[in-house]
Amino acid sequence: MQPMSLNFRHTEILEIARREGKVVVEDLAAHFGVTLxxxxxxxxxxxxxxxxxxxxxxxxxxxxxxxxxYEERQVLYPEAKTAIARACAARIPSDISLFLNLGTSTEAVAHELLHHQNLMVVTNNVNVANILLANPSAQVIVTGGQLRRADGGLIGNLAADTIRKFKFDLAVIGCSALDQDGDLLDFDIQEVAVSQTILDHARRVFLVADHSKFSRSAPARIASLSQIDEFYTDAPLPPKLARDCEGWGTQVFVAQDS
Incomplete structure (x- = not known):
């Protein structure tokens, strides 16, 4: 049987890994006051x-x-998500049609759009719709689709069918993971299909994703960063990926916590 202190250390190591996406030997040794x-x-x-x-x-x-x-994702990196959302929202003009998809990062963007004027926002995110109720000049359209109770997402063919009726000036999307080759990844195949439809029906696409997505993985591919116009994050990209983005013409904005 393991000593109780060791069990506690294992538990906290796993909590840090879930929060950060990875753990580093030197950081953990300093945190716990033990040897490498x-x-x-x-x-x-x-x-x-x-x-x-x-x-x-x-x-x-x-x-x-x-x-x-979803509840765990809501409390991960709130300052970083706010900084990312502010930087992204500052590049979103008023008087446009806009799509916001699923995720806590896009919900943070919605909060930063409360003073934008005359937006037409289409979303498959019930939380985004509820947030933008507080903007009296925003027209909010919610797609149909199967409700994913865990996070208020609308997914499936009905959601995609609604999206196909539009050509958005701009779409702001999130992802669950970002592979080292620049692929945007997710867990839900139905959500991926909706996200791909969004990309096909938007003139410009912004991605919002914090640094933890760099060290996570997911099984389903949405698209490549080469298909994204602007990427908002809170930490520099790995050097090779940064060079790839430059070659693709994908602008990268690194937001800092205020």
Missing amino acids: QTIRRDLTELADSGQLDRVHGGAVLPSGTTNIG
């Missing part, structure tokens, strides 16, 4: 039990097929 060797042993034991995957210098959450819960 002790942390490496902890990570090996967690990897052996299938709870983490070891990588050079630390560990990451294992690649999975399900997203972390």
Whole structure:
């Protein structure tokens, strides 16, 4: 039987990994006041039990097929999401048609649009619609679709059919993970199909995603960053991906917490 203190350390390591997407040996050793060797042993034991995957210098959450819960995502990186949303909203003019899709980052953008004028916002996110009720000059249209109770998302063919009736000036989308080759990834195949329809029916596309998405994985591909006009995040991209974005003409904006 493991000592109680070790169980507690394992539990907190997993909590940090879920929050950050990865853990670093040196950071954990400083956090717990133990040796690097002790942390490496902890990570090996967690990897052996299938709870983490070891990588050079630390560990990451294992690649999975399900997203972390909506309520947990709501409290992850709120300052970063607000900074990203403000930077994104500052580039969104009034008097346009706009699509906002699912995710806590796009909900943060909705909060920053409360003083924009004469927006026509179409969304498959019930939370976004409720947020924008507070903007009296915004026309809000909610797609049909199957309601995903976990997060207020509308997905499936009915949602995609609604989107096909429009040609948006701009779409703001999120993703669950961003692969090192620039692929936007998600967990729900039906949601991916809706997101791909959004891309096909928008003149310009902005992506909002915090740094934790760089170290996460998901099984379904939405699109490539090469299809995104502007990407708003809170940390510099890995060097190769930054160079790729420059070659693709994808503008990257790194927002700082205020």
